[in-house]
Amino acid sequence: MPPVDGPLAERLADAVAASDAPDVVFALSRHGRRTVLSGGTAPPPPLPREDLRYETGSAAKTFTGLLLAWLIHSGELSGGEAAAAFLAGGQPAGANPVTLAHLITHTSGLPALPAGFYLRGLPAWHTNPYARFPAARVVDAFLRHRPRHRPGTRWRYSNYGVAVLGHALAAATRTPWEDLLTDQVLRPLGLNGTTLRADDSGFDAPGHGKDGESPVPPFDAGGFQAAGAVRATPHDLLTFIEAHLDPTGAPSQLSAALHAVRRPVLRRGIGHRHVHTIAWFCHPTGGGPMYFHSGATLGQQAFLGFRPDTGTALAALCTRRFRAHDPFLATAYALLAEEE
Numbered sequence: 001m002p003p004v005d006g007p008l009a010e011r012l013a014d015a016v017a018a019s020d021a022p023d024v025v026f027a028l029s030r031h032g033r034r035t036v037l038s039g040g041t042a043p044p045p046p047l048p049r050e051d052l053r054y055e056t057g058s059a060a061k062t063f064t065g066l067l068l069a070w071l072i073h074s075g076e077l078s079g080g081e082a083a084a085a086f087l088a089g090g091q092p093a094g095a096n097p098v099t100l101a102h103l104i105t106h107t108s109g110l111p112a113l114p115a116g117f118y119l120r121g122l123p124a125w126h127t128n129p130y131a132r133f134p135a136a137r138v139v140d141a142f143l144r145h146r147p148r149h150r151p152g153t154r155w156r157y158s159n160y161g162v163a164v165l166g167h168a169l170a171a172a173t174r175t176p177w178e179d180l181l182t183d184q185v186l187r188p189l190g191l192n193g194t195t196l197r198a199d200d201s202g203f204d205a206p207g208h209g210k211d212g213e214s215p216v217p218p219f220d221a222g223g224f225q226a227a228g229a230v231r232a233t234p235h236d237l238l239t240f241i242e243a244h245l246d247p248t249g250a251p252s253q254l255s256a257a258l259h260a261v262r263r264p265v266l267r268r269g270i271g272h273r274h275v276h277t278i279a280w281f282c283h284p285t286g287g288g289p290m291y292f293h294s295g296a297t298l299g300q301q302a303f304l305g306f307r308p309d310t311g312t313a314l315a316a317l318c319t320r321r322f323r324a325h326d327p328f329l330a331t332a333y334a335l336l337a338e339e340e
Contacts, residue, residue, distance in 0.1 A: 008028075008030070008035075009035055009037070011335060011338070012026050012028060012035060012037045012335070013037055013039075015316070015331045015332065015335050016037050016038065016039040016040075017039065018327050018331045019316075019318050019327060019328045019331055020041065020212070020320070020327055020328070021040055021041065021208070021212060021301075021318035021319055021320035021328060022040050022041055022042035022208050022212055022213075022318075022319050022320060023038070023040040023042060023045065023049050023052075023205055023206075023317075023318065023319040024038060024039055024040045024049075024316075024317070024318045024319075024328075025037070025038040025049050025050055025054070025234045025315075025316070025317045025318075026038075026314070026315075026316050026332070026335070027050070027234035027235065027237065027238050027314070027315045027316070027317075028238075028312065028313070028314050028315075028335075029238050029241070029242055029245075029312070029313040029314075030310065030311055030312050030313075030340075031311040032242075032311075034235075034238060036050045036234055036235070036238075038050050040318075040319070041212060042208075042212075042319075045205070045206075046202070047202065047203065049205070050233070050234050050235070051203070051233060052203055052204065052205040052233065053193060053194070053195065053198075053203050053204050053205060053231045053232055053233055054205045054231060054232065054233075054234070054300055054302060054317040054319070055205075055207065055218075055219045055231050055295075055297045055299070055300040055302065056228070056230045056231065056232060056237070056295045056302040056304070056317075057219075057228045057294075057295025057296045057297045057300070057301070057302055058159065058227065058228050058293065058294065058295035058296065059230075059293045059294060059295035059302045059303070059304045060226075060227065060228045060229060060230035060295060061104075061162050061226075061227060061228070061279065061293060061295075062240075062261075062279045062280060062293050062304060063181060063185055063230055063240075064104070064162055064165065064166060064181075064226045064227070064279075065104055065261055065277070065278045065279025065280070066185055066254070066257055066258065066261055066279055067169065067180065067181055067184055067185050068100065068104055068165070068169065068278060069256075069257035069258075069260040069261050069278060069279070070184055070185070070253070070254060070257040071169065071172075071173070071184075072257075072260070073256045073257050073260060074253075076172070076173065077100065077169075077172060079099065079100050079101040079104075080099050080100070080101060081099060081100055081168075081172070082097035082098065082099055083097070083098050083099065083100060083102075083103060083142070083164055083165065083168040084097055084098065084142075084143060085097075086168045086171040086172045087139050087142065087143060087164075087167060087168055087171055088143055096150050096151060097151070098110070098142075098147070098151045098161075098164075099151065099152075100165060100168060100169070101265075101278075102151045102152055102161070103158075103161045103162060103164055103165035103168070104161075104162065104165055104278045104279075105155075105265060105266050105276060105278060106155055106156055106157050106158050106161060106162075106276075107151065107152050107153070107154065107155055107156075107266070108147070108151050108158065108161045108164075109147030109148065109149045109150070109151050109153075109154065109156070110142070110145065110147065110156075110158045110160050110161040110164070111156070111158065111160060112156070112157065112158050112159060112160060113158075113159060113160050114133070114137070114138060114141035114142070114145070114160050115141055115144075115145070116133075116137070116141065117129075117133055117141075117160075120132050120133055120137075121133060126209075126298070127216070127217055127298070128217060128219065128220045128222075128298070130219070130220060130221050130222040130223075130224050130228075131220035131221075131222045132222065133222045133223055133224070134222050134223045135167060135222075135223035135225075136223070137223060138160070138163050138164060138167060138222075138223035138224065139164070139167050139223075141160075142160075142164045155266065155268045159224055159227040159228065160224075160227075162224075162226050162227040163223060163224040163225070163226055163227045165226055166225055166226020166227070167223070167226070169226070177196075177225050177226060178196050178225070181196070184253075185254070188251040188253060188254055189239060189240060189243055189250070189251065189254070190239065191232065191236045191239060191240060192236070193232060193233035193235065193236040194230060194231070194232035194233070194236045194240075195230075195231055195232075196221070196225055196229040196230060196231070197218075197220070197221075197229065197231075198218030198219075198231065203233075204218055204231065205300065205317075205319050206218075206299070206319060207219070207297065207298065207299015207300045207319050207320075207321070208299050208319050208320050208321065209298075209299065209320075209321050210320070210321045210322075210323040212320050215299075216297075216298050216299030216321065217299075219231075219297040219298065219299070219300070228295060228297070234315050234317060237302075237304060237315035237317075238313055238315050240304075241304055241305070241306045241313035241314070241315060242306075242313050243258055244258055244261070244262070244291070244306050244313070245306050245308060245311060245312075245313055247259045260278070261277050261278055261279040261280065262277060262280075262289075262291065262308075263277055264276065264277060264282060265277055265278055275289075277291070279293070280292060280293055281293060283337075285307065285309065285337060285339075286339065287307070287309030287310065287339070288307070288308055288309035289307075289308070290305065290306075290307045290336060290337060291305060291306050291307070292304065292305030292306075292333065292336060293305070294329050294332075296321070296322045297321075298321055299319060299320070299321050300317070300318065300319050300320070300321075301317070301318050301320070301321075301322055301326075301328050301329065302315070302316065302317050303315075303316040303317075303328070303329055303332035303333065303336075304316075305332075305333075305336045306336075307336060310339070310340050312336065314332065314335060314336045316328070316331075316332035316335075
């Protein structure tokens, strides 16, 4: 279908300009009509900005949540299994274990990062600290951890928890994480421009520091792949989000899982105003719920979201590290929150 035009296209262009980053892409789909606008403060790269792969950071958790939903719908898992049962070589999980559901909903009692992360990552703090904490260390730290609160009783956002979930799912299915995600999510949706690591193909957008100029090396997630390793083109991200808008039009094996990740599973805060599904944050609007997730690495930022009531899917990306009063995420959120 032809791209959107008129006032909406103007607002997209304004959003690109307001984001103040070397490279910016706003990719929006409304009722199946796609518009992708790009720009930035840096000279245009050798390849068009809209054809590059961008780091999604924590927004990659939406892929992990969808994968878990698929494993539950397929009957392979229930979500109530103890993660340690898959990671501890068959040892008993003990009383009040951390379950797969606890890990994806950030109610496991795990901190944001594992013990020893800061000390080990310090030598590479401004380049790639996660790369210094491989899978074996993530799993070992989890098996040694003793939560201060009973799992399921408190919410605390945790990259660590979702990383552990990825290792538990890989162990449960006896499939490496990259193959599991590729086979069950990326390939069925036709996401050929999505991967879990940078390469020398020239398709990876370069990141920048807070100043918008200092180069930052490609993000290496180390043992935290499930929590933030996805890098993708804007068009692939739109395809991923559009599948959430219309699960009936998605590949049949994912349709039920796409419906499932819309359902609220957790409410918290005063008046239970903060609503979460197993993949998305959810805020109310005048016409219905708005689903979204943001993410950041040391040199890039991402915002993914969709609104069933307006038929809108949005993938926004930029190549500048988050800084105080950064305009990018607020601009992307406001654009998705607009009424038609």
